[in-house]
Each structure stands twice: as C-alpha cells, then as structure tokens.
Amino acid sequence: MTQSHIIHTDFSKISAQQLKTLLRSPNANFFQTPKVADFFKTTGLEHFVFAIERDEEIMALISGIIQKEKGVKSSLTRRAIIFGGPVFSENATDEDITQVLEHTVKTLKKKAIYIELRNLNDYSKYKHLFEKCGFDYVPHLNFHLDCSDDQAMRKRMSSSKLRQVKKSLKTGAEIKEATHQDEITAYYNILHHLYTTKVKTPLPDLDFFMNMWKEKAAKFLLIHYQNEIIGGIVCPILENQVIYEWFVCGKDGQYKNVYPSILATWAAMEYASTHQIPRFDFMGAGKPDEDYGVRDFKSKFGGELVEHGRFLYVAQPLLYQLGKTAVKILKSTS
Template identity: 45%
Template sequence: MKIQHYISQQQLAETPLAGRFAAFIQGHPQGNFFQSPEFFGFSDGLQEYRPALFLALSDSDELLGSLLAVVQTNGSGLKSWFSRRMIVWGGPLISDNGGADKKEIAKRLVSELIAFAQGRSIYIEFRNFFDTSDLRDVFESCGLAYKPHLNYLVTTDEEVAVKKRMSSSRMRQIKSSVKQGAEIGEANSEAEVMAFYHILEKLYREKVRKPLPTPELFLKFWKSGLGKFFVIRQESRVIGGIVCPVHANKVIYEWYVCGEDGLAQGLHPSVLATWAPIEYGVQNGFDHFDFMGAGRPDQDYGVREFKARFGGEEVSFGRYEMVVNKSLYRVGKIGLKVYQSIK
C-alpha cells in the first residue's frame, strides 16, 4: 500500500486519480461534501484555508481510501500563526471492496496526515459525520483522543412527517415570522451576501466569541454553486440567512447561520433560516439535513436546545483531537481568551 498526497486541485487534476477520486466519494455510503473533490477545489485558493488530500492506493493502484483535511487560520501575522489548526470533517473514508484491511488503511492515512501536520498546524481535530467506533483504536494508537460530541440529523421525508416531528413552538415561530412579512429566498447579489455576513459577524463577536472567516469564503461559496445560500428578507432587507453545502442531492448541511432575532414580536429569522434547508430538502427528495454539531454532552450549550426542537435524531459520533505543538497551543488558547475578553 502507498499513500499519495496533494495540496492543490491542479496537482490532482494532472493525474489519472482525479476522476477515480470523484467516483469513489460519489459511490461511498459515507461520502460527504467535506471529503469531496468539490470541497478540495473550493478550499484551494482561499486565504485562510490550506487543503491537504491523502489517497491510499493498493500495489495495483486500486483506490482504497481517502482523507481530506484543511489547515485553517485567521487573520495575518502572529494571529494567523497561532490560530493554525487542521480540521477533518467526515473522514477518513475507507473502501469496503476486496480483502483490504480497513484498519490498516485508516492507520496509514491518519499517520500520513499527522506527519504532514508537523510544523503546519498546532492541533488536529476530526469531526465525525458517522459512527467510527470500529476505528477508535486506530485513532487512539496514532495519539488522538476521543471526545464525545453531539449532533442532530433531520430526516427530510414527507413534509407532514417532518413538521410533526418538530416542536409546536418551532412551527408557531415559522408561521408568525411569515405573518410578520419575513420571506425565505436565495442571496441574489454580493450586497446580500455581505448583509448576511455583517449579521453573522455581530453574532460571532457578541455571542459565539470565536474568530470568523473573512467574507472571501462566503462570497466564493455564493458564486460556486456548491450549495444553497438562503437569506431571510423582510421588506427587501436581509435579516438572517444560512450557508448550506450540498452533497449528491441527498444531504444538505448547516455551515453558518444567523438571524437578527428580537427585531419585532413574532419575528424569528434564525428559526426561519434553519427551516429553509429542511424545507428545501423535503421538496427536492433529500435524505437529511445535518446540523454539523450540537456541542459536548457534558457542557451547557444553549444552541443545542434550539436545534433539538427541529425534530432531528440526536447522534453522538464524537471527535478525535490531538495537540501537535503543546507550547504554541497554550499560547493560542491564551490568545483566544484575550480575544473573547475584549470583544
């Protein structure tokens, strides 16, 4: 077995593996947007993203597995240096074909990723999209620690069934928001994308209190056609929205969401924004809507209750974490606390 790695879409495109990788992700039962060639290409060229793709090949060049990671940073200079983290959403993906050793393939991919991360990232985090309990010993043998982490998956079958699973309060908030003149639409200009961004930026500054990617990511996603960029309008003014990547017309994700709640009684743009991709999934035959995280079960997380009321299935696929550079990690954590205290 051998591992090939690529750090740009162009580098991969120049090989025969490009088409095979696309087919592998499309056909894999756990294939997802954040492990796809589309996300690899989207990440490539973003100022604050540096993708790295690892492909496991047999001696006869059969594609056995893939792992796509992104080194994320925020800002420039020292801020960028101390914010470097390697994030993996929904990977690795291992082939079930043939007699290949699934654990050995996973171990080689994860080991290559860790080696690549040295000097490039301060810590590594795998955010699982599916049950990886059969590979937990592989991750732990590579030095990663498992952390419980919740999520909600909303089945998007029949609209009547979807609404029945939702809490009655959510349905009332959707109806009252529409009654107040709020409408769901798609962003139709850069100005609307930026109006959404300013609301999101305020949310991150005042409540989330973590760094937010620059507008570049949101403008590029809006132009990319890789998903849906819903906005909530009231009297032509953007008061909320949600960024939703799509995979294979079967899964739609919540990546970033916000709303100017509290503008008027009965107006709930955050609720309407969250309902937008669920409704879209129902109307277009999708399998489910993925909230992409609901916090750790042992920690209070107010957003969890908000998400739970949309009637999704609570799952706990967890995360795997590893500190690559402990001294820089400590400095980075101090920096984040300072950032949170002054915002």
C-alpha cells in the first residue's frame, strides 16, 4: 500500500460525508452500508469491512460476512460473502481498486474456503483488475425493474400476472407492513417450509429475520388473507435508489383466486412506485446455462434481464471441491 493510501476496517472510521459521497457511485448498494454492518453484528455473524481512503475520499469499499453451516459441515462451508458487490468511487484509480482487492484476499484467505462477490451492478470495466487479483468471473443473471413510472411499470408486466394481482386483491387479500414479531414468525414458517421442500439451500434461522425487523434493516411486506399471513417479501432499501427482493414466499395454490407470492412481489413494486424508488432489484435469476424456474417467474414482472455475474476467489481448492460435492449430495437426497 502506498503512503497516500489509508485503509479502514471499521465503518466508525469513515465520516458520514465520506459515505454519502461514496454512495452516490453507480455501483452503490444497500449491502455495503453501516446499517447492514450493524444488523449483521446482532446476528453473531463475523462481519468485515475494508475501505481505501485517498486524499480524504473513500475510493473503494468492500463489506461482507463469514458464513458457515453448523456442526460438522462448518469446516466445508466457510465462505466470505460480499453481498451486492463492492462500491468504487468514480474517482478511483486502478491502484485504489487493486489495493482493496489485494487486502481483501490477504485478510480473508485463511478464514474462508472461498470469497464470493455477488454483484448487483455492472463491474465489467473492472473485470481485468479482479482477474489480476486472482478472481474468476462467474456468469449470473438478474432482473432490474424500472419503477419510476407506475403506468409504464404495469404495462411491462405480463397480463396474466397483473390479472392475478387484481384477483388476489378483489378476493380480499391485503398487503400490510409487519408490525409485530408474531407476524415475522408466521412469515418465517412459510419461508422455512419453502426452503426445506423446494429450494434446499441453507436458510438463516428465525433470529436472523427477527433481528432484521427489529433493527429496521428491511421492510417486511406481508400478505394477509382471512386473518392469516399467507406470504410476504423482505425488502432492504438503498434510500431513494433501489428496493431489493431478498426473501419472498407464499402459500401458493392453497386459496382460490389468491396468489400470495405474486402479490408479495407486486407489494415491493408498488412500494417502490409509491415512495419514488426508481429501481426494483430481484437479487438473482440463476446461471444462464441452467434451467431455473424462478427466473421464468421473475421474468413475468417486466424487468430487464442483466448479467452482472459474480467474482470468485478460491482460497482452498480441495475443500472448495469437497464442499461443492457435499452440497450436490445434500440437494439430491433431501
């Protein structure tokens, strides 16, 4: 690191004005903010942040968590996840970005089997710098939905999905923001069933969601019908810029003319339109070379299909391959 660079490993060392300036960058995202760091700390997860300062400006910031499964699986599942991807100032030089990437690798490679940056914005012009620092690009799709014009948003949506939204509301389903922890529990039970029976990937425990709600780290927009919660969506928000679909679920197919997962997705779109949030980010639509039913579902809401991919650094190749094999076996036998 050159003498002109300062590295920060705590958000408290970064001023509010420095953060405000950085978060005007095109690749800013909610998951690289102090609010998320504060929330993750309440969950007991190990959180990290690396920020490069030059000339009193934050030029690059990477923030994330170390995740691992409980019990014997922990040794095969230690990974560093950077949700959303890093934030780079428009004034950042190649040297600034290389510095933060090299520091990230140096610090995390003994703690994690791999480091994964789950990009929600376009980092294509920085790809050569990631590769220089040992990261591989992995194609991954997503949808970005323009919510700046309500009428245009409705027109882009498939007629069948819009019709199902209208039917659900006419039948008596309602969209309400969560106001009590019992509602979070009811929502989580639906989500847990979905992950256990269909998704078959690890899901954080109830305390994770309860802390998220208590810390106001995200909006919980829930679907109510006949005095019961039948679905919902968890939506973090980057103020005045983006609303995200982090977790969504519903008791689909159980009620005539009520489509809770569709209505939950609509709830986020409507919230964005009503609160002047210009973009809805679906946070992933699978790998382009693999069939993915969720991608088909998400495509019906009128968003633009984008490929911003992921960047992957494998620190321990043998354990990485063992872990991938173990996950495949777990999914096939569950």
